[in-house]
Amino acid sequence: RVLTSTPNLPFKGLERFGNDFMECLSGMQVSSEILKSLTLVDTPGVIETSEVHSRAYDYIEVMKWFVEHADLIFVMFDPTKLDAGTELRSVFRSALKGHESRIRIVLNKADSVGDNYELMKVHGALFWNLSNLISTTEPPRVYVSSFWTKPYQTGTNHNLFEKEKTALLHDMLYTVPMEALDRKVVVFLNRIQAVLIHTCVIGTARMKLAKYFGKSKSKTKTIDNIEKVFAEIEVKHKIPIANFPNVDEFKQFFKTNDLYDFPKLEEWDKRQGLVQKLLQLMNINIPQLLRSISQAPGEDPRRAKLVQKILTQKHLQTPGQPLHELRAESFEELTDPAP
DSSP states (O other): OHHHHOTTSTTGGGGGGHHHHHHHOOOOOOOOGGGGSOOOOOOOOOOOSSSOOOOSSOHHHHHHHHHHHOSOEEEEEBTTBOOOOHHHHHIIIIISTTOGGGEEEEEOOGGGTOSHHHHHHHHHHHHHHHHTTOOOSSOOEEEESOOSSSOOOTTSOHHHHHHHHHHHHHIIIIIHHHHHHHHHHHHHHHHHHHHHHHHHHHHHHHHTSOSSSOHHHHHHHHHHTHHHHHHHHHHHHTOOGGGSOOHHHHHHHHHHSOGGGSOOHHHHHHHHOHHHHHHHIIIIIHHHHHHHHHTOOSSOTTSOHHHHHHHHHTTSSOTTOOGGGOOOSOHHHHHSOOO
């Protein structure tokens, strides 16, 4: 519980998963330059067997929480364990769905495969298995290397493995800080839109209810035809129907919340101006703010200055050398704790 109770750590929200999960959660603080700008989270491995094994906590919901709060997601595979079991399929179809742009695949222990021909076969098999799990047309980036301190096995592609380690470091130290602000803005916009949709659906549905007679029948009919309310809001506010929540979620909401207890949308908006405020924030204020940032002169404040600092200190980069030209002589040097 120390992790969830520490104010400067981002784990407070994990308390809702209960004591059973808290017993499994542990953390460590290490004096390392790289960890001053990164928080690394190692989640439990999935169970590859076809049978569903019970855990002491809701594994998929916990994965969802970490995915929603992560800037980058690495899914690691062993060359001998490429099959997608029940739990892995659930992770991709539930926890990772909608976050495909942040997924990176890591094929670890690649030097244990053998020559390049065998490595290509393993790489192809991995993509074949992933094709049934990821619904996007753009495949995720796959890093192929051996991420441990042991030397590579002889007869394997050492140059490829070193380049892949460098590319992974570039993603962690450069891409993540550059995209972190963008992701926060997107999350903020999505939340604004979710509030707008929720407000409009409830307020519009309330407007369709009978005022005096046949209230129960009117309410049942409105809830059963909530899809028509979705379509009406889509046209009026130009919100893509794909961004609306599942119909069953709203129907479940109305089972525990009486629709008559909510105000009509026109009354709500007239009294508080909520809809107009949300639309202005989403369509005018935030775009103007982002435009002013993009037009600001000088260096992008999101640049990962830590990269150059670490690499220069470790003598892996000469002053002025572009990061993409970096040759990582030792991946472990960057990740070793400071003395």
